Amino acid sequence: xxxxxxxxxxxxxxxxxxxxxxxxxxxxxxxxxxxxxxxxxxxxxxxxxxxxxxxxxxxxxxxxxxxxxxxxxxxxxxxxxxxxxxxxxxxxxxxxxxxxxxxxxxxxxxxxxxxxxxxxxxxxxxxxxxxxxxxxxxxxxxxxxxxxxxxxxxxxxxxxxxxxxxxxxxxxxxxxxxxxxxxxxxxxxxxxxxxxxxxxxxxxxxxxxxxxxxxxxxxxxxxxxxxxxxxxxxxxxxxxxxxxxxxxxxxxxxxxxxxxxxxxxxxxxxxxxxxxxxxxxxxxxxxxxxxxxxxxxxxxxxxxxxxxxxxxxxxxx
Numbered sequence: 001x002x003x004x005x006x007x008x009x010x011x012x013x014x015x016x017x018x019x020x021x022x023x024x025x026x027x028x029x030x031x032x033x034x035x036x037x038x039x040x041x042x043x044x045x046x047x048x049x050x051x052x053x054x055x056x057x058x059x060x061x062x063x064x065x066x067x068x069x070x071x072x073x074x075x076x077x078x079x080x081x082x083x084x085x086x087x088x089x090x091x092x093x094x095x096x097x098x099x100x101x102x103x104x105x106x107x108x109x110x111x112x113x114x115x116x117x118x119x120x121x122x123x124x125x126x127x128x129x130x131x132x133x134x135x136x137x138x139x140x141x142x143x144x145x146x147x148x149x150x151x152x153x154x155x156x157x158x159x160x161x162x163x164x165x166x167x168x169x170x171x172x173x174x175x176x177x178x179x180x181x182x183x184x185x186x187x188x189x190x191x192x193x194x195x196x197x198x199x200x201x202x203x204x205x206x207x208x209x210x211x212x213x214x215x216x217x218x219x220x221x222x223x224x225x226x227x228x229x230x231x232x233x234x235x236x237x238x239x240x241x242x243x244x245x246x247x248x249x250x251x252x253x254x255x256x257x258x259x260x261x262x263x264x265x266x267x268x269x270x271x272x273x274x275x276x277x278x279x280x281x282x283x284x285x286x287x288x289x290x291x292x293x294x295x296x297x298x299x300x301x302x303x304x305x306x307x308x309x310x311x312x313x314x315x316x317x
Contacts, residue, residue: 039124039206040117044230045184046159047085048254049095049109050296055084057293058096062086065273065290066256066298067178068094071170087174088256091161092184100294103245107296108252110147111187111234112157113227118144121158128204141166151196154189180264181256185301186224188235190243190251194223197236201225207234213282213311222282226316249295258300261286265300284309 052058063070068086071093075082086094091114100107115121122136125148136146142165147157162168191197201207206228214221223236237251258264261278265288268275278288284305290298305314 039204039228040115040120041229042121042158042205042207042227043114043116044227044232045092045187045254046112046114046157046161047093047095048111048184048187049083049097050107050252050292050294051100051105051109052096052098052107052292052294053100054293055096055098059084061273061292062094062096065268065271066180067176067271069174069176071174072167087176088179088184089175089182090171094184094254103295104248106248106252107294108154108189110155110157111189112145112159115158115160118146118158118160122146125204130200130204139165142168150189150200151193152189152191180267181258181300183257184232185255185257185303186233186235187254188222188237188251190240190248191223191236191238194236194238198225201234208316210316211283211309211312211314213309215282217311220311246295249291250297253297253299255287255299255301257303259302261288261300261302264288280307282310 059070062068063086066086068088070084071087072085073082074085081097081099083095083097086096088094095109097109119136122133126133130148132149134147137144139145143159143162145157145159147155149155163171202209202225207225208228210224210226210233212220212223219239221238223238224233225236226233240247240251243251265275265278268288268290273290275288275290278286281287281301284307286302286306288300290300292298
């Protein structure tokens with residue numbers, strides 16, 4: 001394992017894929033049926049970023065239990081903000097920062113999505129009137145990216161990886177054979193207004209409805225929106241009001257794909273993590289919920305359902 005130090009700020013944590021564009025989508029405020037240009041490809045989740053109150057404990061969980069290599073430590077010389085990156089694959093990272101002050105504080109910092117053309121995506125969102133866009137340009141680590149908040153106030157980053165960047169130079173390296181998973185498949189955020197989020201993710205960005213379900217068949221508690229040019233998805237966590245710290249950690253979560261939840265369960269037990277037994281979720285898939293030392297949920301999930309899902313069939317293959 002190689003840990004590299006940097007004093008630069010980090011924007012992009014992934015490499016690009018070549019994928020096919022999706023058909024045009026209806027833009028913010030456009031008349032139904034009006035032809036609109038498709039956004040540049042958005043291929044998946046680049047990284048997820050969370051706060052911790054104890055970096056040593058977080059390092060033990062993400063590296064010791066989950067098996068991800070710690071590949072880069074970043075410190076912004078102006079703000080003093082620190083970030084440690086744990087590598088899931090060449091395209092995806094988990095970013096952990098110290099500074100959590102209270103168990104009731106939101107641990108989620110941001111979710112980053114990869115795009116193949118950050119500047120063109122920025123221009124499209126600017127044209128559509130999306131507020132709060134940061135400038136798009138080269139970052140201190142040599143990539144291209146920008147940030148924006150979604151209608152619920154969740155910080156997002158859209159990043160385009162360049163081979164010459166600080167992370168790009170280490171493509172193919174630091175891929176631990178101890179990794180419990182080789183890819184992040186989704187991230188979840190609390191949502192109060194599904195309609196407002198849909199106007200941004202579906203209408204402006206081209207995300208597509210993949211599945212929806214709930215704790216019972218009469219209510220929708222989760223809505224899965226897949227990125228337009230990949231298999232990852234964002235999960236709306238609905239019907240949550242004034243969550244306690246534990247619930248907040250359950251809602252703001254991310255999921256790692258595994259071929260066998262049963263095998264992953266046995267492995268984390270061997271590594272000293274006292275996990276609850278796996279279960280089949282309402283989507284019909286085997287899952288195992290783990291929690292980092294600050295209560296952020298890390299869900300391990302198999303790719304295919306073993307039981308008919310509740311509420312909705314899978315609307316995308």
